[in-house]
Amino acid sequence: MRLDWQTYTLELAHPFRIAHGTSLTRTAVFVNLEGGLGEAAVVDYHGERLEAVTAYLEAARDRLEGAPASLQERLARLPAGGSRAARAALEMALFDLWGRALGAPLWRLFGLDPDRAPPTSFTVAMGEPEEMAGLARAAKMPVLKLKLGSEGDLERLEAVRAARPDARIRVDANGGWTPEAARRLLPELTRLGVKLLEQPLPPEDRAAYAGLKGRGLPLFADEPIKTVRDVVDWAPYVDGVVIKLAKSGGLAPARAMIATARGLGLQVMLGCMVETRLAVGAAAHLAPLADHADLDGPLLLKNDPFTGLDYDGARLRLPAEPGLGIRPRT
Numbered sequence: 001m002r003l004d005w006q007t008y009t010l011e012l013a014h015p016f017r018i019a020h021g022t023s024l025t026r027t028a029v030f031v032n033l034e035g036g037l038g039e040a041a042v043v044d045y046h047g048e049r050l051e052a053v054t055a056y057l058e059a060a061r062d063r064l065e066g067a068p069a070s071l072q073e074r075l076a077r078l079p080a081g082g083s084r085a086a087r088a089a090l091e092m093a094l095f096d097l098w099g100r101a102l103g104a105p106l107w108r109l110f111g112l113d114p115d116r117a118p119p120t121s122f123t124v125a126m127g128e129p130e131e132m133a134g135l136a137r138a139a140k141m142p143v144l145k146l147k148l149g150s151e152g153d154l155e156r157l158e159a160v161r162a163a164r165p166d167a168r169i170r171v172d173a174n175g176g177w178t179p180e181a182a183r184r185l186l187p188e189l190t191r192l193g194v195k196l197l198e199q200p201l202p203p204e205d206r207a208a209y210a211g212l213k214g215r216g217l218p219l220f221a222d223e224p225i226k227t228v229r230d231v232v233d234w235a236p237y238v239d240g241v242v243i244k245l246a247k248s249g250g251l252a253p254a255r256a257m258i259a260t261a262r263g264l265g266l267q268v269m270l271g272c273m274v275e276t277r278l279a280v281g282a283a284a285h286l287a288p289l290a291d292h293a294d295l296d297g298p299l300l301l302k303n304d305p306f307t308g309l310d311y312d313g314a315r316l317r318l319p320a321e322p323g324l325g326i327r328p329r330t
């Protein structure tokens, strides 16, 4: 199969500061597999490197050579190890080809109702309290996800709450708190009407999550949740898991993780990296399966080169065209 790829620099509309560091740009790799499209997010705090993405694509190109036309047989040829983001990109491309051949968008082939996709949150990156309040006010989105995880978080949260008394606020600390800080902040989060807390502590502190669970604020794990095994292992410690294609390695493993999370009584948030409409559009096909959507990557970018996923405020309008339904903007 003919496979081409291209590295692309994503420009962020605002500096994107989270507990893992600050970015003004991010790197994406766009793949084209005989016309099927996919995107790999090169996110270093998830262990992704451009060289590893490229190495995976080269290995996959060899293995896909002469592959039969069936989706399952092609998926089985994708290398098992290596970059999960690269696997996700190729898997998107294979599903894109499959859906186009069948003449229907993926959500329909998956038997899902696009009207059941939850509204997406809008991410407010970490900054000075007044900056965050300004972004929250300008966003006019009903659900905000505040990136916290360093000194001064209470002031940040208070400023945003004062600016947006109406907003449903979620907090993502990206593992930036200590157990002591988390215990101190938890009652304040509740007082300020926060609805959900994501990754307060580093993944290594899993046992300490037990001390935060069941205290009135749904607790979600994100960074460590990459496989069905991770969903099972984390289930006793959290109320929900954040599933992203770039972590799971694509749509099929993400669906398996969602099913397992459901079986274990966990809530599901479907998230994204800082990604274009290509990768986020792919994830959006699974949004009807999620309780919460955090699919705002394209809204954070200045130079998204793709079209096909639309936002009506916070509401996702799922692609209507066959396959992924995402095309280069012309």
Ligand SMILES: [Mg+2]
Binding pocket: 172, 174, 198, 199, 222, 223, 242
């Ligand atoms: Mg997160």
